[in-house]
Amino acid sequence: MKRLLILLSFAASALLAGVPGAIAIRNARIVPVNGPVIAKGTVVLRDGLIDTVGADAAVPADAWIIEGDGLTVYPGLIDALSTFGIPQPAPASGNGRGGGGQSPATPAPPAEPAAPPAHGPEDRPYTTSWVKASELIKATDHRIEAARGAGFTTAVTYPTHGIFAGQGTIIDLEGDNVGQMVIADGVGQYITFMTSPGFGGGFPNALMGAIAYVRQVYLDADHYQKAKAYYDAHTRGTPRPQFDRSLEGVMETHRVLFPATRRVDVDRMLRFANELHLHALLYGLPEGYRSADLLKSANATALVDLKWPEKRRDSDPEEPDSIRALQVRVNAASTPAVLARAGVKFALYSGGIDKRADLFRAVRRAIDAGLSPEDALRALTLTPAEIYGVSDRLGSIEKGKIANLVVTKGDLFQDKTEVKYVFVDGVKFEPVEETPPGRPGAPEASGPGEDQ
Amino acid sequence: MKLSFISCAFALSLAAAAPPTVIQNATILTITKGTINNGSVLIRDGKIAEVGEKVMVPPGAKVIDAAGEYVMPGIIDCHSHIAADSINEGSVSVSSMVGIEDVLNPDDIAIYRALAGGVTTANILHGSANSIGGKCTVIKLRWGKDAHDMIFEGALPGIKFALGENPKRAGNPTGFRIGAGNVQGRYPATRMGVEDVIREAFNEAKAYQQSWKDYNAKVARGEQAIPPRRDLKLEPLVEVMEGKRLIHAHCYRADEILMLLRVADDYGFKIRTLQHALEGYKVAKEIAAHGAGASTFSDWWAYKLEAFDAIPYNAAIMTRKGIVVSINSDSDELMRHLNDEAAKTMKYGGLTETEALSLITINPAKQLMIDNRVGSIEVGKDADIAIFDKHPLSNYAKVDKVFIDGQIYFDRASDIAERATREAEKKKLLETDKEDQKKYGTPGPRRPTA
Numbered sequence: 001m002k003r004l005l006i007l008l009s010f011a012a013s014a015l016l017a018g019v020p021g022a023i024a025i026r027n028a029r030i031v032p033v034n035g036p037v038i039a040k041g042t043v044v045l046r047d048g049l050i051d052t053v054g055a056d057a058a059v060p061a062d063a064w065i066i067e068g069d070g071l072t073v074y075p076g077l078i079d080a081l082s083t084f085g086i087p088q089p090a091p092a093s094g095n096g097r098g099g100g101g102q103s104p105a106t107p108a109p110p111a112e113p114a115a116p117p118a119h120g121p122e123d124r125p126y127t128t129s130w131v132k133a134s135e136l137i138k139a140t141d142h143r144i145e146a147a148r149g150a151g152f153t154t155a156v157t158y159p160t161h162g163i164f165a166g167q168g169t170i171i172d173l174e175g176d177n178v179g180q181m182v183i184a185d186g187v188g189q190y191i192t193f194m195t196s197p198g199f200g201g202g203f204p205n206a207l208m209g210a211i212a213y214v215r216q217v218y219l220d221a222d223h224y225q226k227a228k229a230y231y232d233a234h235t236r237g238t239p240r241p242q243f244d245r246s247l248e249g250v251m252e253t254h255r256v257l258f259p260a261t262r263r264v265d266v267d268r269m270l271r272f273a274n275e276l277h278l279h280a281l282l283y284g285l286p287e288g289y290r291s292a293d294l295l296k297s298a299n300a301t302a303l304v305d306l307k308w309p310e311k312r313r314d315s316d317p318e319e320p321d322s323i324r325a326l327q328v329r330v331n332a333a334s335t336p337a338v339l340a341r342a343g344v345k346f347a348l349y350s351g352g353i354d355k356r357a358d359l360f361r362a363v364r365r366a367i368d369a370g371l372s373p374e375d376a377l378r379a380l381t382l383t384p385a386e387i388y389g390v391s392d393r394l395g396s397i398e399k400g401k402i403a404n405l406v407v408t409k410g411d412l413f414q415d416k417t418e419v420k421y422v423f424v425d426g427v428k429f430e431p432v433e434e435t436p437p438g439r440p441g442a443p444e445a446s447g448p449g450e451d452q
Numbered sequence: 453m454k455l456s457f458i459s460c461a462f463a464l465s466l467a468a469a470a471p472p473t474v475i476q477n478a479t480i481l482t483i484t485k486g487t488i489n490n491g492s493v494l495i496r497d498g499k500i501a502e503v504g505e506k507v508m509v510p511p512g513a514k515v516i517d518a519a520g521e522y523v524m525p526g527i528i529d530c531h532s533h534i535a536a537d538s539i540n541e542g543s544v545s546v547s548s549m550v551g552i553e554d555v556l557n558p559d560d561i562a563i564y565r566a567l568a569g570g571v572t573t574a575n576i577l578h579g580s581a582n583s584i585g586g587k588c589t590v591i592k593l594r595w596g597k598d599a600h601d602m603i604f605e606g607a608l609p610g611i612k613f614a615l616g617e618n619p620k621r622a623g624n625p626t627g628f629r630i631g632a633g634n635v636q637g638r639y640p641a642t643r644m645g646v647e648d649v650i651r652e653a654f655n656e657a658k659a660y661q662q663s664w665k666d667y668n669a670k671v672a673r674g675e676q677a678i679p680p681r682r683d684l685k686l687e688p689l690v691e692v693m694e695g696k697r698l699i700h701a702h703c704y705r706a707d708e709i710l711m712l713l714r715v716a717d718d719y720g721f722k723i724r725t726l727q728h729a730l731e732g733y734k735v736a737k738e739i740a741a742h743g744a745g746a747s748t749f750s751d752w753w754a755y756k757l758e759a760f761d762a763i764p765y766n767a768a769i770m771t772r773k774g775i776v777v778s779i780n781s782d783s784d785e786l787m788r789h790l791n792d793e794a795a796k797t798m799k800y801g802g803l804t805e806t807e808a809l810s811l812i813t814i815n816p817a818k819q820l821m822i823d824n825r826v827g828s829i830e831v832g833k834d835a836d837i838a839i840f841d842k843h844p845l846s847n848y849a850k851v852d853k854v855f856i857d858g859q860i861y862f863d864r865a866s867d868i869a870e871r872a873t874r875e876a877e878k879k880k881l882l883e884t885d886k887e888d889q890k891k892y893g894t895p896g897p898r899r900p901t902a
Binding site: 230330 | 536538539540541542543544549550551552554557558559578581586598600622637676678679681682684685874877878882884885888889892893
């Protein structure tokens with residue numbers, strides 16, 4: 001007991017110092033992702049960064065040592081499209097009819113009174129383009145710990161309610177406050193084509209209206225920029241352009257996330273992005289397996305939802321699924337393999353899955369459908385880092401990058417594999433597996449130094 | 453040399469897409485050039501290359517013996533709502549900023565079913581909840597192609613207008629009953645209001661058109677200026693005034709038809725088609741004078757108050773008064789037997805066979821201004837052809853084959869032959885799905901019992 005207290009206080013002081021000291025994982029199998037696998041080597045973490053990595057890397061004298069025999073070290077997983085960190089409500093009736101998006105929607109802030117129905121694009125319906133996820137993230141969101149247990153160290157988190165829902169923030173899944181967590185802010189605009197119900201609920205109430213709205217907003221943004229530039233050059237004698245926070249938000253990033261569920265959506269969104277001169281990321285893609293030709297010829301990037309379509313629970317047994325619904329359900333998980341073969345750049349995202357077993361099962365299903373384990377790992381590490389322009393600091397085990405690692409016993413994504421440690425910004429976590437009631441619980445997490 | 457290589461490659465690519473086809477021994481209903489008993493049609497490079505009692509059979513051509521069958525131009529439906537993921541932006545009474553082209557869905561099974569009824573071209577219209585509705589798109593039913601490849605190349609785009617009960621009722625769920633609650637109603641709620649909305653929209657569009665003219669003049673003078681804000685709602689109306697976009701106006705009653713023609717005259721644009729126009733027979737002279745076409749039902753009426761004065765003679769009377777008339781479906785189901793609908797005009801109004809068939813072929817082609825490409829069997833036109841096993845004006849006629857651009861898009865025999873394969877595929881999918889659920893499925897929360 002006394003020893004534990006000492007250990008705890010030791011751990012606390014290390015955390016209080018803001019940065020843990022050096023940690024060395026030695027004699028482990030290392031999968032750096034950016035290069036060949038190191039069968040037996042050492043990774044040294046210092047000041048929250050990867051200090052050295054290699055077969056012969058020296059263990060510094062001041063380092064806490066973790067014996068890596070029988071363990072494999074991977075880069076921390078990155079959730080390329082997430083709401084982790086933004087507290088979610090209990091699943092309730094959806095607001096609006098959704099927009100084909102695959103991730104759970106964040107609700108409208110309850111404090112705001114309901115806006116009157118919009119009469120057209122000018123009323124900027126369902127638009128919070130200026131909101132950044134960093135403004136909504138709470139370090140206390142319980143899903144942060146859960147996701148970490150699944151191997152995620154990083155998430156690109158978005159507000160997801162609205163047509164222009166807002167901007168994403170890349171966060172590390174560790175920290176007492178948002179300031180410690182944020183890696184990059186305003187990394188993309190999340191778009192859905194949500195609509196209001198019925199004819200009396202305001203503009204837009206149909207998909208074509210939502211699309212027309214997005215088009216008008218980008219035209220307006222273009223005009224707004226011109227008007228502002230003109231005003232800056234001719235301030236005297238020119239009425240000032242009216243400030244529009246919706247357009248300000250839209251102009252902040254050219255990386256735009258469009259939903260694409262079916263092949264027709266992929267086709268539609270690629271054309272739309274091309275028309276608007278946007279760098280589009282298509283997300284969802286359960287029908288990506290039959291859209292690779294379109295994605296390839298447009299040189300597009302895809303974010304593939306790991307939450308594969310499922311048979312509706314309690315569906316009417318008298319009402320058999322259409323052949324098309326069956327095709328999608330059976331083939332969706334082959335999307336990553338098909339895209340990899342076609343040479344389409346893609347990342348995988350959790351779709352809200354935050355349990356290790358569920359995440360691994362979802363990835364394994366893609367692997368069973370032909371995706372190589374290497375490509376699967378890359379789509380959850382280096383590729384999302386590249387997509388968001390942060391591969392200089394995330395996505396692989398390289399000197400100088402952020403010390404985000406997953407250490408497993410067994411190969412990642414295998415059912416029996418245990419996630420032993422997760423390092424985020426060099427801070428060590430030992431995930432606690434959820435165990436069914438009645439079984440002995442797993443050992444509790446402890447501070448660093450235990451293995452010394 | 454280089455040029456010939458390119459044209460050669462071009463020809464080859466076309467040939468690869470569709471080898472020459474000869475349809476032989478059929479009754480050819482050309483619509484515009486009479487009927488050829490025991491005639492043939494040569495299709496090459498997607499076009500009709502020859503029509504006559506005997507045509508050249510090029511080496512390598514695919515020969516179809518259509519003995520006892522009837523060949524007619526592919527049917528054209530001037531009013532359809534298939535193949536789109538949404539139809540009605542009904543939240544506002546002027547929704548011209550939206551367009552069908554943005555939401556075309558080539559996977560809609562209604563496309564294939566319409567093909568099986570001999571339809572090859574359709575005018576996909578926005579709904580009728582708005583005085584001025586969304587933009588419309590003419591498509592060919594190229595089943596299996598992506599959305600953009602279905603669009604009828606070169607066809608002028610359209611826009612939907614709507615008069616009467618639909619636009620005044622939409623968005624007004626309470627019907628403006630006193631004490632019906634505080635639901636905010638949408639303007640307009642009367643026929644007067646519909647006219648006002650249209651006039652106001654065109655006033656706005658004129659001002660918008662002028663703002664661009666002023667801006668362009670300033671730029672031409674070398675002055676610096678901010679361009680006007682592009683307005684997606686008003687741009688299509690400017691196109692209407694400039695004759696670049698066709699108006700297809702949903703209407704029923706004679707009074708509202710006259711109203712719209714007067715508004716159009718006031719603002720100097722034309723109404724291309726009056727859709728439904730069930731009381732068109734009452735004002736046929738005025739419609740003909742304006743030059744508008746009419747696209748109507750054969751005998752569908754009394755489903756609402758404004759549709760009570762319809763008569764089955766409507767199409768015939770309007771035809772006799774010099775209006776270009778078509779029969780449309782406005783329905784996935786009706787779309788599959790437009791030939792039956794056309795036939796009714798022979799009983800009610802005494803149209804000839806050719807006149808009846810014109811209502812679903814050359815006339816809608818004229819209304820959509822694509823009659824240089826489709827609507828009849830003539831050399832040089834697109835090889836959009838339907839082969840019926842009996843005379844298409846017979847109730848017993850079934851479609852055997854349908855060609856678009858010379859390619860077969862529906863073939864009854866292969867459809868029937870493939871059914872077993874499709875059944876087997878579905879069975880296999882069901883089995884795989886079941887296995888997958890066992891292997892990867894997560895036990896979810898059970899339905900609460902109580």
